[in-house]
Amino acid sequence: MRVYVLAQTTCLRHLSVANPREHEHSTKKMASVKCNTVVSLREVPFSRRTNAEKEAIKQLGPPRPDLNIKQVSTKGEKAYTRSFKNNWYDRKTWLAGCDVANALFCYPCLLFHPENNTADGTAWTIKGVTDMQHLSDKVKKHEKAKKHMDSCLKFSALGRVNIATQLDEGYRLAVLRHNDEVSKNRHILNRLIQCVKFCGIFELALRGRDETEGSANPGIFRGLVDFVAQLDEVFDEHLKTASVFKGTSKTIQNELLGCMLGVVKERIVEEVKAAKFVAIQADETTDVSTQTQLVLVLRYIDGKYAVHERFFEFLPLTESTATSIANVILERLNSLFSDDEREKLIAQAYDGASVMRGEKAGVQQKVREHFKNAHYVHCYAHQLNLIMQQATSNISKVKVFFSELSGISSFFSRSPKRTSILDQVVARRLPRASATRWNFNSRIVNTVSENRADLIECFETIKTSFDQPTVREASGFIRMLQDEDFVFFLSVFHNIMPHVDILYQQLQQKDIDAVLIQRALQRFTSSVQAIRGSPSLQQVQGEPAAKRSRTALGEEEKQRMAKEICDTILAHCKERFSFTDHLVSATLLQGDLFGRYCHSFPTEALHATVKAYPMLDQAKLHTELSRGGAKRLLALLMSYNLQDTFSETVALLNIIITTPMTTSEAERCFSTLKRIKTFLRNSMGQERLNALAMLSMERKLVLSMPDFNERVIDCFAALKERRSKFQYK
Template identity: 75%
Template structure:
């Protein structure tokens, strides 16, 4: 069955105008390094597809080993003449993947010239928050203390029982690589601060707990009552919802460079507003609390730290989300700039686009874009996908062929490797501790059937194809095929 599904995916890839790949690595339950390969393209019904292709076992995580494994799969999909169809490769930001001289992306580009590299933007958002919380010592201490609360309760069923009785809510575990998990911790502690204080007081005064537990509970009690801790808790309770919104937007499959730019603008505007509020009298009063006690951090220190955290986030966001030259072509198709382009055509962006994608006819593309900029019907299109669907619905794909090709490239180019991360979740469900000796072929077959079940449902002749494939596997004494 998996062979039939893979054959169907191969057919769709062959008929697609452009294709992009996503790859990521993980370690399964048997400590085998598995690399997942996902193909992204626009199918015959003009829908964006991200198809699981294969889990590839790696003997080592070197650039040569990974590049060889990827090249073997690509060579089975594309002929020599079709190599120009591969227009993007998306990985994480590790040096072994992104290296410009000896990285995987460079080794692939030696054979596939148009396969531009992209660093997953969801991964970059996590790196932004890591930098923001590690560069400021006081913030690093705050998150270290905060993450210790959930660890305190998770180490003992007796402690968890008290938590359930008093707070009536479990504390989520934090993660160093998924900042939406840290956001849950911040929000949970902020919303249940009084109940947590009551919980730690109950543990401290309960004579049935051991000395170590009482000592740790007393320490966390003093921490939760500390004004400096409350200040950072309030600050990140303001910041984290915007991080969550940005993170959720980056998980979508149908996003493009225009969408990323708009989401980034909204995110930075929200963080900038929090920075500006940190110096307002109302914010100073909230951060100061209602007590008149002396604090380790003065009001000026709190304002300085608030601005420093926000400035770190804004600086890294603008740096990491700066688009490489081949993605500047998204500027050509940004609907809210069409009125401006009617008067001054973006020749620089056009030249960059033509250089990055030599398969486009520069002169014809400029003519088509000029017509689009002058037409009011296209100014409301938000993003490449919306404009692409408008052109398809109005049967303009032949008239504006070069614009459609550019849109196809932008839509096919993946902004994140979220689909590869989802494949790892399926891997953990299939290859468990009790099935850790599963063969690679069986693993790939079960993963294919699980992740591409929608494709199976949409194939009306799936059962017939499976039967024909089984009957044609080898010569048999009995004839299974009749004509």
């Protein structure tokens, strides 16, 4: 019987209690199921199956479905169509087919060498062979390979009674005892993995101050282990009687975390290898131990057309120079991409610092020397901050306005007594202003604008019950809130900031691309232009004053100032958000312009796109886009499965969607870093940090892998020779 513990919504549901002897019964039941397909062997590798399952798979033989592999080739002026014939199955007994991948595989190699990293092995075990023109040559070459011959020998010997079994019945009993012990050990290790995974996913510290027996503060990991032991008799007995492998030490924790990191990174690398195009995001920060950390994030589209931004690694830096950063990035990229795959890297996104964006000696230029298609993208969220900084710092009166505005929140933050009165009168806290995060400034503008009368009342209350310096400050804020110029600027930015907020939120989304950003920018600029021409801004009046200030703005000056603010924002938007160089490709996929392409095609944008991405066929792309109609094109591509017909358009779509427009995911990684590596956990090793960060940030990927624990156990068993047994015979 299997008991499930539901102690958090997501976490402890994995900590199930099972009798290890059920493993033998379940494997015998699975042996009767047809599990010799390529898909089944990829989900559960042959090496992780029991002897009964292996013999059943051998009896079933290689799967041989009817495949629809066709290949068109030309010789001279004649076209030939080559297709796969089923008589190939009779000619080669080791040949297997997969109707899902519509490709041919080597059955013995798929069983015994599924991760053959040679070029020939990859074709016959991972990707599958679909080249009918050179099939005979590929078959002959593969049959000569050493690993193929070794796989065929192992496949032939599988299930036959060896001499040791014939001569000694005790050998068979020893194998049974060994497998029983392995089942128990894997069950114990599975429980420990679940406890470590729980702590990693929820960013909890594994170790406590004192992990000795009977300690009052053994740590969360030991607490989870003791909790699971109360529900699992086998696990409880192991903790009480184990003398060889108990599994609760710091060393075992680090080894398990290292194996988890390796398994998840292996899965990410598989997805990157399968993706058509890949982009990177990188940014640097300093952690609590003053170590400079560079985060590397990979962006790509999977086979289901879902956009992923995967955390890959925190990389320690000895110095923050362009050469040092570029060398660290290139080292990782060279391990990810072979020489034939370098064109897949199509973009690199950074925050715009001079050391990163330098055109001659910056990081982006050093990376492009090795990856020519890796075009640089300046984070658009940072550019929006720069636009708002320019709009507020170049105009002196606006600069004074935001300085005075930030003083209100600082006034209340310095005293709990003042904050108490603020809570009583206004019933709302004032957010702090920020020089870089303009969505923070938006919050304080909106708060002050919506609660200006209550704030005046609050300052009047403070004047009656505080000391003289505080009374002077409160009186100054009252005059400021009643000032016509202050109220005017407050009204102007109260109208502008909501549109900045909307654009900023859109720039933070993972699935944002150049086309969507272009549409969002058009809406933003249209909104600012509408505000610029609005007559209501100049009619805003402050509280009536006994005497008008000589420096107060007149109506014409207010009108000029409002237009200057809007013009500054619009001018910088046009300059910083211009789609030039490789980003001009986004203009080719604007749905509202498709109807014009039949009569007036943007040839300059097409030339720039093909120059930036030479893997595209210019003539074919021109023909596909000239058909016109966004709905019609979308219907052709998605509903009628015309990806091959419109291959260049699909490739361009993949490039545009893969290109990251912001580095928001990299900054989210820094937030996780600060939660994991805290003041009390500042001596954490780099590999342990990366493992805990991976479990936290890629928790969905970890929980979606059905064989995650089994793969971690296999990796753990292969690390070194262990006295405990974890592999079946």
